[in-house]
Amino acid sequence: MATAEPEGSVVVPAPAAEGRQYLVYEGPRSDISYPLKVLYCGECSMPLEYCEYYPNYEKCKKWLETNLPDHFERLKADGEDGETGDAEKKRQKRGGKGQVKAKKKAEPQGVNLGYMKRGKKRSTVITVLSTYEIDLKEASRFFSQKFSCGSSVISEDEISIQGDKRDDLFDILCEKWPQIDEDDIDDIGEVKK
Ligand SMILES: [Zn+2]
Numbered sequence: 001m002a003t004a005e006p007e008g009s010v011v012v013p014a015p016a017a018e019g020r021q022y023l024v025y026e027g028p029r030s031d032i033s034y035p036l037k038v039l040y041c042g043e044c045s046m047p048l049e050y051c052e053y054y055p056n057y058e059k060c061k062k063w064l065e066t067n068l069p070d071h072f073e074r075l076k077a078d079g080e081d082g083e084t085g086d087a088e089k090k091r092q093k094r095g096g097k098g099q100v101k102a103k104k105k106a107e108p109q110g111v112n113l114g115y116m117k118r119g120k121k122r123s124t125v126i127t128v129l130s131t132y133e134i135d136l137k138e139a140s141r142f143f144s145q146k147f148s149c150g151s152s153v154i155s156e157d158e159i160s161i162q163g164d165k166r167d168d169l170f171d172i173l174c175e176k177w178p179q180i181d182e183d184d185i186d187d188i189g190e191v192k193k
């Protein structure tokens with residue numbers, strides 16, 4: 001049952017709040033003229049300073065450009081010198097609900113070189129991430145010519161080559177596909193299937 005606070009009771013702050021910093025209201029500031037004029041965005045309906053948290057910020061900017069060109073110019077100027085400065089920091093700190101983060105584009109994760117054993121024979125397994133935009137069929141043909149042996153595409157991102165060719169592949173991969181950095185190639189040892 002919820003009880004109303006008895007009159008005259010002392011409100012004790014929750015323990016979690018101890019030691020935390022709160023904004024203290026110190027009255028009107030001399031550097032600001034009152035009443036404060038709040039400008040609202042016609043696109044997202046929020047005060048202008050919240051526009052950057054709106055998922056469709058680009059639309060807000062368009063609206064600003066047409067309706068409040070002065071503000072738009074100031075915004076542009078802020079953006080140019082402050083992207084990694086205060087604005088950026090604020091954005092990272094605030095977080096929380098209502099904020100829709102732009103999805104980060106997946107970065108290439110690299111190339112894995114492993115080998116598989118079948119009896120005494122080994123084969124090399126190259127796992128190439130699709131982000132490298134390498135045509136695996138073409139790559140497999142290239143390997144079979146280069147090593148004069150069999151090579152085939154075994155899954156949507158894997159090529160197998162007869163024999164253990166891992167050592168040679170470090171150089172060959174980077175030479176043939178400049179988008180692959182040698183540091184992105186990992187030797188993952190034996191692959192068990
Ligand atoms: Zn807006």
